[in-house]
Amino acid sequence: MSMHEQWTDMLSDYLDGDLPEAERKALEAHLLECAGCARTLEELREVIDAAKALPSMPPGIDLWRGISARIDQRAAGAALRLAGNQVRRAAAGGPCRGDGGSGRSGPCGE
Amino acid sequence: VTTAVVTWSPDRPKTGGIESDVALAAGGDASAFERMYCTHVAKVHSLARRMIGPHEADEITQDVFVRAWQKLGTFRGDSAFGTWLYRLAVNVIIERRRSHAIRNNRMADDAGAVDRAMILPVRSDLRIDVDHAIEQLPPGAREIFVLHDVEGYKHREIASLLDIASGTSKRQLHRARMLMRRQLGAE
Numbered sequence: 001m002s003m004h005e006q007w008t009d010m011l012s013d014y015l016d017g018d019l020p021e022a023e024r025k026a027l028e029a030h031l032l033e034c035a036g037c038a039r040t041l042e043e044l045r046e047v048i049d050a051a052k053a054l055p056s057m058p059p060g061i062d063l064w065r066g067i068s069a070r071i072d073q074r075a076a077g078a079a080l081r082l083a084g085n086q087v088r089r090a091a092a093g094g095p096c097r098g099d100g101g102s103g104r105s106g107p108c109g110e
Numbered sequence: 111v112t113t114a115v116v117t118w119s120p121d122r123p124k125t126g127g128i129e130s131d132v133a134l135a136a137g138g139d140a141s142a143f144e145r146m147y148c149t150h151v152a153k154v155h156s157l158a159r160r161m162i163g164p165h166e167a168d169e170i171t172q173d174v175f176v177r178a179w180q181k182l183g184t185f186r187g188d189s190a191f192g193t194w195l196y197r198l199a200v201n202v203i204i205e206r207r208r209s210h211a212i213r214n215n216r217m218a219d220d221a222g223a224v225d226r227a228m229i230l231p232v233r234s235d236l237r238i239d240v241d242h243a244i245e246q247l248p249p250g251a252r253e254i255f256v257l258h259d260v261e262g263y264k265h266r267e268i269a270s271l272l273d274i275a276s277g278t279s280k281r282q283l284h285r286a287r288m289l290m291r292r293q294l295g296a297e
Contacts, residue, residue, distance in 0.1 A: 012284035018265075040291070047290045050240045051259035054160075056152040059168055063155075064147055066172050071140060071179045108148035 007037050011044055064107050132191050136182040143182075147175055150192060154199045160244050160256045161203045170206060174199045200257065200271055207249065243293035247286050254279055255286035 010027050013019045019027065031038045134142035154174050159167035178195055185194050247255060253272065257263040258279070263271070265279045272279070 008288075009284065012287055013280065018280070043291045044287050047287050047294065048259055050294070051255070051290075052262075054156075054240060054260055056156040057159075058152040059155045059171060061168065063151065063168055063172050063175075064144060067147065067175045067179075068140065068144070070172070070176045071143070107144055108151060 004036070007034065008040055011037070011041050015041070015044060015048060058108065062107070129187075129191075132182065132185065132187075135179070136185070143175075143179060146191070150195055151175075153192070153196065157196065157199055157256070157261065158203055160241065160260060161200075161253055162207060163245065166206070170199075170203060173206075174202050177202055196261070200261075204253070204271060207253070240290075240294070243290050246293055247289055251282045251286035251289065254282040255290065258283050259287070 007027065007030055010019060010023060014024060014027055031041060131139075131142040131145050135146060151171065155167055155171045158170040158174070162170065174195070178198055181198065185191065244252060244256065244260075254268055257268050257271070258265070265276045265283075268274075268279045269276045
């Protein structure tokens with residue numbers, strides 16, 4: 001491992017606040033003198049910021065139909081074993097309405 | 111035997127929030143569970159897509175919600191329902207990854223994937239999509255990057271989930287970040 005790598009290997013711990021104080025001070029002193037490490041630090045910070053900002057995206061197809069069918073099967077099986085229990089049965093074609101049969105529009109509008 | 115038909119309409123009235131929906135769903139109300147699905151599906155699907163890949167994200171998402179339906183009775187409300195569900199999702203994803211690793215008879219660390227990631231062309235002229243860059247990470251580093259930097263898990267939590275040492279989690283995270291930096295054209 002090169003001397004340079006010894007410093008860069010400390011950068012993630014530094015960014016996460018996990019570096020012991022003595023090492024943190026030594027790294028900060030090095031960063032004042034090493035433009036390469038300082039640039040790498042900023043680039044790693046950008047990676048972290050980009051990861052934190054990632055949005056959650058819904059699935060491209062309706063997944064509820066498949067889930068509904070599977071939990072309905074289980075509910076029906078339980079009902080057979082426990083007569084008198086409430087049975088939930090999905091309507092034929094699942095819970096979605098108004099999708100024109102395409103299956104592309106789920107209950108959440110995905 | 112009572113039969114209830116689950117229907118949906120755009121103007122279906124909302125009920126009393128996620129807490130009551132959890133209670134209703136635990137009692138077998140599929141409509142309440144459907145509302146919970148709508149609230150959480152995007153985050154679960156994104157987690158699956160980023161941790162294991164787009165091709166299996168749909169199937170895993172369905173598995174997560176079916177598992178959640180089965181296990182709702184064990185949810186005690188000690189944490190938010192979302193926290194409970196996402197932890198469940200992480201476990202389902204990790205199980206899937208382990209089964210892949212066994213089937214493919216390869217080590218979880220997948221050194222070959224590291225090599226493949228390292229030789230991908232650096233696109234200094236164009237910042238490629240962050241999600242695409244995550245897909246290029248080797249599986250072990252990828253899981254830890256998503257759990258830590260995207261989902262906000264701590265190293266000790268990741269270590270517990272993945273059955274590894276915290277130090278391993280830290281090293282993999284740093285490696286993932288350095289690879290991401292390279293993939294995003296910083297180097």
